[in-house]
Amino acid sequence: MDHKKLHAQGLPEVLYYEEGALSKRQFQALEKRGHTLEAWKQIGRFQAVSSDAAAADGTRSGDSSAWIKRQ
Numbered sequence: 001m002d003h004k005k006l007h008a009q010g011l012p013e014v015l016y017y018e019e020g021a022l023s024k025r026q027f028q029a030l031e032k033r034g035h036t037l038e039a040w041k042q043i044g045r046f047q048a049v050s051s052d053a054a055a056a057d058g059t060r061s062g063d064s065s066a067w068i069k070r071q
Contacts, residue, residue: 005043014038 004021008014014036022030030037
């Protein structure tokens with residue numbers, strides 16, 4: 001849950017990625033293969049249930065913000 005996200009679909013033919021999701025090497029390799037890439041601050045919404053062992057990403061904001069119940 002704490003990983004940055006990527007999103008791709010048929011049309012438009014663009015690979016959207018959250019800032020920090022790709023290393024410089026990965027970015028360059030995708031560009032070399034002809035991919036169009038576009039950085040977004042945050043992609044989509046998600047909901048999840050987790051244990052303390054896999055806590056949510058508390059750095060997100062808006063609809064994807066983390067809330068962790070401590071026991």
